[in-house]
Ligand code: AMP
Ligand code: MN
């Protein structure tokens with residue numbers, strides 16, 4: 001059983017490094033922090049690397065332990081969380097020189113890059129996978145671990161509203177409430193708090209939003225110049241793509257954001273119903289989930305837009 005193998009690797013490892021994907025969201029951060037706290041409960045001293053830690057998640061227990069660089073060159077074990085692809089793994093330079101990699105994830109597009117892969121594409125969040133895993137390992141989910149896990153679940157389910165939510169999601173949340181986790185506080189901090197930078201980017205992106213194909217496609221963008229002008233912080237672009245999807249009649253919402261390299265854009269796509277945007281992003285070297293996916297594309301805004309619209313038109 002894979003879970004037994006994972007536990008054995010953890011027990012045998014002297015040193016463990018926890019990694020997650022670039023532009024980390026609440027699920028990436030929540031699962032990394034929860035894994036760190038859980039391993040400490042069983043006497044391990046793991047390290048966690050997250051390089052662009054959004055300020056809104058800094059309230060989570062254990063976030064002060066996160067580092068930008070690892071203290072060692074190689075590790076007995078790397079645990080990667082919420083990351084479908086080595087290309088997106090921050091700290092992937094440690095992967096080649098470390099002994100084992102455990103890949104724990106919930107992306108259908110996961111390329112199974114671990115020595116052990118524990119991937120459940122039906123789980124609404126990587127954090128929800130950890131609930132069952134820690135239970136199997138007999139590591140109690142205390143208020144601190146529970147808060148990190150809940151932050152991930154709330155982020156990746158849009159606040160319990162996506163179709164990926166399961167009865168277990170609510171059962172687990174109810175249990176945390178009973179244990180004293182302040183669900184409403186975490187919800188407010190994770191989903192209902194905007195930095196000023198995020199608000200300013202949102203304002204610009206809404207002003208520029210175009211409705212294409214009889215209003216079935218929403219398109220908008222943010223440049224590096226925008227981010228500089230509003231003093232954007234890491235994570236300030238999160239959630240912008242959701243606004244396009246909420247417009248009546250929109251089937252696919254596209255948001256592109258200029259990367260540090262001038263001629264590259266990070267694509268975010270969201271869809272309604274059974275339109276699979278992960279398949280579309282896969283054609284551009286990306287991936288994700290059926291209703292939420294991303295990719296990285298080279299070109300100017302106009303070129304990237306044209307390439308994307310051409311593909312999206314085929315499915316709306
Ligand atoms: P985002 O639009 O960045 O919030 O990403 C939506 C979903 O797609 C998330 O589950 C990401 O992990 C995944 N995703 C985003 N960008 C990529 C990429 N370049 N390759 C693979 N998956 C991605
Ligand atoms: Mn994520």
Ligand code: MN
Nearest residue numbers: 027082126156
């Ligand atoms: Mn996730």
